[in-house]
Amino acid sequence: MSFEIRPLILAAALSLPALAVDLVRNGQPAATIVLPARPLPVESYAAAELQYHIEAATGVRLAIVAEDRPIPHRARLYLGRTHAAIAAKADPSTLPGNSYLIKTEGSRLFLAGKDSDGDPLGLDVHAGTLFAVYDILENHLGVRWLWPGKLGESIPVRRSLSLPLLNASVTPRLWFKEWRGGLPGGGWGRPGAVDDFSREQAKWLRRHRFGRSIRPDYRHAFGEYWDRFSVSHPEYFSMAPDGTRGPDSLQSKRSPIGPWVHTCVSEPGLTRQVMEDWKAKGMPEFLNVCENDGYPSCTCPRCLSWDAPEPEAAVPFEHRLAAAKKSFADKDRLWMLQLGSLSDRYARFWRTVSDEARRFRPDVKVTAYAYSNYKNPPVTPMALNENVLVGFVPKTPFPYDKLASERIQKEWSGWSQTGAMLFLRPNYTLHFHNFPVFYARHMGEDLKYAMAHAMKGADFDSLTGQYSTQGPTLYMLAKILNYPDMSVDAVLGEFYGAFGAARSSIQEYFAHWETVTQKFSTEGRMEITTVKRKYGSSLLVGVLEGPELCTPAAMNLGRAILAKARKQAAGDPSAAARVEWLALGLDHVELVLAAEKAHERAVDTGDRTHFRNAYKVLRDFRANNANRYLSNFRWLTRQEQGVWKELP
Numbered sequence: 001m002s003f004e005i006r007p008l009i010l011a012a013a014l015s016l017p018a019l020a021v022d023l024v025r026n027g028q029p030a031a032t033i034v035l036p037a038r039p040l041p042v043e044s045y046a047a048a049e050l051q052y053h054i055e056a057a058t059g060v061r062l063a064i065v066a067e068d069r070p071i072p073h074r075a076r077l078y079l080g081r082t083h084a085a086i087a088a089k090a091d092p093s094t095l096p097g098n099s100y101l102i103k104t105e106g107s108r109l110f111l112a113g114k115d116s117d118g119d120p121l122g123l124d125v126h127a128g129t130l131f132a133v134y135d136i137l138e139n140h141l142g143v144r145w146l147w148p149g150k151l152g153e154s155i156p157v158r159r160s161l162s163l164p165l166l167n168a169s170v171t172p173r174l175w176f177k178e179w180r181g182g183l184p185g186g187g188w189g190r191p192g193a194v195d196d197f198s199r200e201q202a203k204w205l206r207r208h209r210f211g212r213s214i215r216p217d218y219r220h221a222f223g224e225y226w227d228r229f230s231v232s233h234p235e236y237f238s239m240a241p242d243g244t245r246g247p248d249s250l251q252s253k254r255s256p257i258g259p260w261v262h263t264c265v266s267e268p269g270l271t272r273q274v275m276e277d278w279k280a281k282g283m284p285e286f287l288n289v290c291e292n293d294g295y296p297s298c299t300c301p302r303c304l305s306w307d308a309p310e311p312e313a314a315v316p317f318e319h320r321l322a323a324a325k326k327s328f329a330d331k332d333r334l335w336m337l338q339l340g341s342l343s344d345r346y347a348r349f350w351r352t353v354s355d356e357a358r359r360f361r362p363d364v365k366v367t368a369y370a371y372s373n374y375k376n377p378p379v380t381p382m383a384l385n386e387n388v389l390v391g392f393v394p395k396t397p398f399p400y401d402k403l404a405s406e407r408i409q410k411e412w413s414g415w416s417q418t419g420a421m422l423f424l425r426p427n428y429t430l431h432f433h434n435f436p437v438f439y440a441r442h443m444g445e446d447l448k449y450a451m452a453h454a455m456k457g458a459d460f461d462s463l464t465g466q467y468s469t470q471g472p473t474l475y476m477l478a479k480i481l482n483y484p485d486m487s488v489d490a491v492l493g494e495f496y497g498a499f500g501a502a503r504s505s506i507q508e509y510f511a512h513w514e515t516v517t518q519k520f521s522t523e524g525r526m527e528i529t530t531v532k533r534k535y536g537s538s539l540l541v542g543v544l545e546g547p548e549l550c551t552p553a554a555m556n557l558g559r560a561i562l563a564k565a566r567k568q569a570a571g572d573p574s575a576a577a578r579v580e581w582l583a584l585g586l587d588h589v590e591l592v593l594a595a596e597k598a599h600e601r602a603v604d605t606g607d608r609t610h611f612r613n614a615y616k617v618l619r620d621f622r623a624n625n626a627n628r629y630l631s632n633f634r635w636l637t638r639q640e641q642g643v644w645k646e647l648p
Helices: 041-058 083-087 128-141 193-207 225-229 268-280 301-305 317-329 335-339 343-358 402-416 440-451 467-480 488-497 500-521 525-531 543-549 552-568 573-605 609-624 633-644
Strands: 003-006 021-025 031-035 064-066 075-079 100-105 108-113 161-163 167-172 176-179 286-288 365-370 388-392 421-424 455-460
Touching: 021 031, 021 041, 021 075, 031 041, 041 064, 041 075, 041 128, 041 161, 075 083, 075 128, 083 108, 100 128, 108 128, 128 161, 128 167, 268 343, 317 335, 343 365, 343 388, 388 402, 388 455, 402 421, 402 440, 421 440, 440 467, 440 488, 467 488, 467 573, 488 500, 500 543, 500 552, 500 573, 525 543, 543 573, 543 633, 552 573, 573 609, 573 633, 609 633
Parallel strands: 031 064, 031 075, 075 108, 176 455, 286 365, 365 388, 388 421, 421 455
Antiparallel strands: 003 167, 021 161, 100 108, 100 167
């Protein structure tokens, strides 16, 4: 799993009895869950989660008792920093955040983690004890959390439950692991539904151990520099081909302007200013030099001298400035792309700042982005080190196919070879609206590769929550970040296995959508976008492309496979309910497709009557299914508002 585990001692290795702690015996409670006398919220929540899952598995509800109260059973599960745990030398206080100890002593099992106060589902609340509980539930009870909500819980049923002898000290491999998605606002149809969805989704993420034991600062760092220094130090800022410094005159007007102005990273005064600002903050461990958003573009002679020729550059290195000047004169807003990759200059800047900062704090870590036109690894050998933490932002693949995967792994490898530490900061799960696309395999392999090569964190700003149509892909991301040694087939097998006798048909169902997804990539998405431009602009792959992706033939085959799965699952209530849940997801797709087609008809004819009717049906469906965790309806509504306009 995605944790550093120091020695894990199993009963078989010590020739001890195979079953050390009985929890439930023949349908009767055999153990007690014990908490500190004054537990932290996360310790109490961990106890409730353990109690809930054991009861779901066995039908038996174990008592939760404070350690200063009478304890009814000899077998005990001590959670958190109890006096008994400290006496048994299972004290987690010196561990890093979210780490934990698992220790068996006779008939007592200690699950003691490095915890902190606050909401147990809060990303920055350390939850080592809770993570220890989830470790036990996954690896010894066989629990799987496929998607948010009770239907997504796969909990094997048994009459008795025992745990083997376990002794381990466990530390997360990743410093931080976050997956964000938009939830506030309308689109749900029922009061309170958004709060319920948000809580269940946060619970699902926590069960997959999302959280932050360390929180580096990697916001865009220079947003205030223009207001502070545009008059006194214009040399801090990017030089355009016409010799001016500051905002790019050809870029769209942004407000406020500061976060979109780029820096001149070769300017020594900029480094001095960065150091002064860092010292004024007390020299924290993380020194943020993440460039502002957009495409950097400084053409000053010194910055250009810090660049290196790329073998595959579209413009010869010696002609790139002339090409950029011509493009700028022609008012091409992407003129800076003529300069090629700017990664070498940025890597040199990070190393310069790091070397200077280490004089004052040896353990400082400079945070930066590998992004936009400085995403490719440096061409010249660049000796960075573990004092530089680079957030790699891969190009958003469309679709996520083999070629995209090969490119991502090549770029990640190049950055890891610099010696820097890396974190993953992609946006590719933003794709495809609520459509049943499948890119689990390639994404899973890339995550496995990154975890094996210098990865220290992950921040996905793209949890769209389309569980009923993109479930295997979303589950893959959550699972592999926790278990990078699992094969992608094993992860998919866990998902499909929850459908019981319908497993093979559900596997066939998603294989069908995998074929559709990959086929769509070869048909030229840009051509579709061009043809449909009169109907609006769709972010990434959104509602406009839906009818071309989910053709009648593709939808009919999907329906036919689900009909077969429905028959296979008929004798298994849980499996049958999950098949119906997938079918509801496909119903939802049908309604979005119908609304988009009606929207196109309204644009062509000027008559919005059919669109209003289609959108009302879609809105009613969402209201009636607001608590089924099919989709993040708010995210979809927000995307649709950008295309359909003037929603009725």
